[in-house]
Amino acid sequence: xxxxxxxxxxxxxxxxxxxxxxxxxxxxxxxxxxxxxxxxxxxxxxxxxxxxxxxxxxxxxxxxxxxxxxxxxxxxxxxxxxxxxxxxxxxxxxxxxxxxxxxxxxxxxxxxxxxxxxxxxxxxxxxxxxxxxxxxxxxxxxxxxxxxxxxxxxxxxxxxxxxxxxxxxxxxxxxxxxxxxxxxxxxxxxxxxxxxxxxxxxxxxxxxxxxxxxxxxxxxxxxxxxxxxxxxxxxxxxxxxxxxxxxxxxxxxxxxxxxxxxxxxxxxxxxxxxxxxxxxxxxxxxxxxxxxxxxxxxxxxxxxxxxxxxxxxxxxxxxxxxxxxxxxxxxxxxxxxxxxxxxxxxxxxxxxxxxxxxxxxx
Amino acid sequence: xxxxxxxxxxxxxxxxxxxxxxxxxxxxxxxxxxxxxxxxxxxxxxxxxxxxxxxxxxxxxxxxxxxxxxxxxxxxxxxxxxxxxxxxxxxxxxxxxxxxxxxxxxxxxxxxxxxxxxxxxxxxxxxxxxxxxxxxxxxxxxxxxxxxxxxxxxxxxxxxxxxxxxxxxxxxxxxxxxxxxxxxxxxxxxxxxxxxxxxxxxxxxxxxxxxxxxxxxxxxxxxxxxxxxxxxxxxxxxxxxxxxxxxxxxxxxxxxxxxxxxxxxxxxxxxxxxxxxxxxxxxxxxxxxxxxxxxxxxxxxxxxxxxxxxxxxxxxxxxxxxxxxxxxxxxxxxxxxxxxxxxxxxxxxxxxxxxxxxxxxx
DNA sequence: TTGAAAGCGCTAACAA
DNA sequence: TTGTTAGCGCTTTCAA
Numbered sequence: 096x097x098x099x100x101x102x103x104x105x106x107x108x109x110x111x112x113x114x115x116x117x118x119x120x121x122x123x124x125x126x127x128x129x130x131x132x133x134x135x136x137x138x139x140x141x142x143x144x145x146x147x148x149x150x151x152x153x154x155x156x157x158x159x160x161x162x163x164x165x166x167x168x169x170x171x172x173x174x175x176x177x178x179x180x181x182x183x184x185x186x187x188x189x190x191x192x193x194x195x196x197x198x199x200x201x202x203x204x205x206x207x208x209x210x211x212x213x214x215x216x217x218x219x220x221x222x223x224x225x226x227x228x229x230x231x232x233x234x235x236x237x238x239x240x241x242x243x244x245x246x247x248x249x250x251x252x253x254x255x256x257x258x259x260x261x262x263x264x265x266x267x268x269x270x271x272x273x274x275x276x277x278x279x280x281x282x283x284x285x286x287x288x289x290x291x292x293x294x295x296x297x298x299x300x301x302x303x304x305x306x307x308x309x310x311x312x313x314x315x316x317x318x319x320x321x322x323x324x325x326x327x328x329x330x331x332x333x334x335x336x337x338x339x340x341x342x343x344x345x346x347x348x349x350x351x352x353x354x355x356x357x358x359x360x361x362x363x364x365x366x367x368x369x370x371x372x373x374x375x376x377x378x379x380x381x382x383x384x385x386x387x388x389x390x391x392x393x394x395x396x397x398x399x400x401x402x403x404x405x406x407x408x409x410x411x412x413x414x415x416x417x418x419x420x421x422x423x424x425x426x427x428x429x430x431x432x433x434x435x436x437x438x439x440x441x442x443x444x445x446x447x448x449x450x451x452x453x454x455x456x457x
Numbered sequence: 458x459x460x461x462x463x464x465x466x467x468x469x470x471x472x473x474x475x476x477x478x479x480x481x482x483x484x485x486x487x488x489x490x491x492x493x494x495x496x497x498x499x500x501x502x503x504x505x506x507x508x509x510x511x512x513x514x515x516x517x518x519x520x521x522x523x524x525x526x527x528x529x530x531x532x533x534x535x536x537x538x539x540x541x542x543x544x545x546x547x548x549x550x551x552x553x554x555x556x557x558x559x560x561x562x563x564x565x566x567x568x569x570x571x572x573x574x575x576x577x578x579x580x581x582x583x584x585x586x587x588x589x590x591x592x593x594x595x596x597x598x599x600x601x602x603x604x605x606x607x608x609x610x611x612x613x614x615x616x617x618x619x620x621x622x623x624x625x626x627x628x629x630x631x632x633x634x635x636x637x638x639x640x641x642x643x644x645x646x647x648x649x650x651x652x653x654x655x656x657x658x659x660x661x662x663x664x665x666x667x668x669x670x671x672x673x674x675x676x677x678x679x680x681x682x683x684x685x686x687x688x689x690x691x692x693x694x695x696x697x698x699x700x701x702x703x704x705x706x707x708x709x710x711x712x713x714x715x716x717x718x719x720x721x722x723x724x725x726x727x728x729x730x731x732x733x734x735x736x737x738x739x740x741x742x743x744x745x746x747x748x749x750x751x752x753x754x755x756x757x758x759x760x761x762x763x764x765x766x767x768x769x770x771x772x773x774x775x776x777x778x779x780x781x782x783x784x785x786x787x788x789x790x791x792x793x794x795x796x797x798x799x800x801x802x803x804x805x806x807x808x809x810x811x812x813x814x815x816x817x818x819x
Numbered sequence: 820t821t822g823a824a825a826g827c828g829c830t831a832a833c834a835a
Numbered sequence: 836t837t838g839t840t841a842g843c844g845c846t847t848t849c850a851a
Binding site: 482483484485486489499500501504523525526527528529588 | 820821822823826827828829
Binding site: 108154158159169171182189192195196199206208209221226227249361368390393 | 470520523525526532540545547550554561567568569570571583587589611694727730752755756757758
């Protein structure tokens with residue numbers, strides 16, 4: 096073990112020159128043998144086997160930084176996301192999962208840039224991007240100002256759920272309005288008439304669109320909105336619980352909503368928790384529908400609106416990689432492209448017909 | 458917008474030489490002004506401001522690959538994990554979250570290497586590591602063979618929950634046996650006598666240790682084990698559901714277990730789902746305790762054993778970074794170090810005293 | 820205070 | 836078939 100430890104901690108890695116010397120040939124011959132599919136040079140079997148042997152003996156590994164420098168290609172894509180608070184963000188995770196798979200399928204690596212908010216994005220991204228990644232995926236549902244001033248120039252970029260249009264950047268999103276419309280329409284079909292929406296934060300276009308769908312479903316069904324129909328806060332469990340509880344307090348003595356349409360799965364579970372704390376049962380007393388179809392929904396049999404997050408991540412990686420391949424061609428060919436993926440309602444165990452006898456808020 | 462699009466897609470980024478030329482000074486003067494805290498050279502204010510201005514005008518960004526080549530430092534750490542199936546792995550996510558934070562706090566980036574299994578690890582890791590990352594974190598709860606043959610030499614490595622000892626690698630783990638002991642002891646204190654364990658897969662040291670704790674708690678309390686006390690499968694929701702259901706089928710007509718101690722939170726939720734499908738209530742009919750304290754536990758008020766996963770990730774990054782700093786010093790100073798972090802039982806809503814009247818399995 | 824030169828490890832083009 | 840040369844962009848001597 097001391098032996099093995101030592102071999103793993105020696106100071107210097109072998110270079111191509113070392114391998115060449117060991118094999119008694121030039122560094123470039125070694126390069127051609129070990130890394131070069133690209134070169135036209137033919138190498139004799141004699142030389143080839145000596146190089147291979149020397150490389151093995153020296154445990155040669157190509158230095159990827161050096162290769163990147165000459166190839167102008169790092170074989171790595173970057174993903175930028177905000178990581179707020181200490182709670183893991185499943186929305187991001189699902190997307191990230193897809194990006195990883197898409198990148199891995201093309202033999203590419205993925206590096207992550209996390210931001211505490213978009214304020215320091217300009218500096219941090221700029222400092223870490225150039226030359227280190229070949230392209231960037233922006234998971235940007237909360238992006239406020241135009242990033243085109245600080246995005247690394249000369250770097251292909253694809254965004255997911257961008258909150259705004261970004262010059263020269265392809266965007267992937269899902270049809271959130273339609274998903275919300277579908278979910279709320281289903282609730283209305285089941286007979287619900289008092290449907291509360293506990294949505295995502297101000298400044299999120301996605302949250303706005305879910306509200307739009309919620310409204311449109313009511314209009315289409317000719318059902319008037321509940322009084323004080325929409326409350327908004329962060330996309331988290333805690334925020335959902337807090338929002339639900341304070342809505343109930345605010346409307347004490349009134350009739351209980353028959354259903355809750357939540358802006359995310361985490362919010363939905365928070366709402367369920369707040370209801371349970373008051374002894375209310377889901378779906379017997381109140382139906383609940385979430386949004387996103389993250390792992391959370393699947394492990395709690397939550398009815399939800401599925402966005403194909405993993406697929407979006409994978410597709411973002413694919414679009415990005417194709418842009419990286421063609422980056423030296425005419426920029427006009429890759430004008431902003433906007434891909435909208437479908438959403439769908441996923442049945443769960445939190446959906447039922449409304450109670451026959453309405454409940455009052457205690 | 459066409460303007461901005463164009464500026465983001467020009468073919469070549471400005472180099473230091475360009476900046477120097479634009480400012481009428483040498484490239485190295487530009488380097489000293491823009492990147493050099495290291496150099497002793499003094500630059501006149503005149504030159505400095507001209508360089509700064511030129512850099513601004515040309516939107517100069519240092520090429521990190523080139524810097525890495527000269528500095529022998531990429532400012533990036535790698536994280537290796539297996540990503541089995543399509544389901545996101547919250548265990549990994551929590552750790553990863555911590556790693557990201559630890560790395561970000563030190564101004565470092567993180568790149569992810571995912572493997573479909575440890576079989577292709579040797580090749581993939583080797584191909585992607587050298588020169589591209591400064592150190593590696595191995596999240597290796599399922600690692601089977603000795604990786605020291607394929608680990609990149611000259612690269613500092615830290616493992617988390619390594620399934621085996623790895624030469625020259627510091628390992629972080631948590632006291633899983635004690636956590637399991639604590640959880641099962643608590644169930645016994647509550648009066649439970651028939652406690653089933655639905656554990657993690659064969660080949661996982663962590664799963665073994667949880668079983669050890671489960672056994673020891675029974676011994677310490679002088680309570681005999683249930684008949685057919687332990688079933689094992691993957692750490693997932695589906696596996697938990699399946700294992701629970703088939704155990705129940707196998708023991709049809711016998712007395713229902715009073716409690717289930719699960720090998721992970723996902724398994725626990727799967728068990729709850731299988732119980733619910735038979736109309737059994739948690740915790741009224743059966744108590745359930747999970748393991749890990751992932752997001753899943755927190756959003757479902759599952760009683761669980763908390764492992765400080767995020768902290769482990771963060772600490773792994775810190776240990777790794779300190780090893781990277783000292784990598785050129787005497788290797789003996791950084792002999793394998795093993796850090797064991799404490800676990801603790803987290804109360805939830807799935808724990809109660811056993812029923813007074815036992816139930817039979819239907 | 821500044822510039823010229825050499826080199827990090829690898830590779831593409833050209834000569835031998 | 837092989838070796839030489841030059842250069843990717845940046846930094847670090849060392850000399851001016």
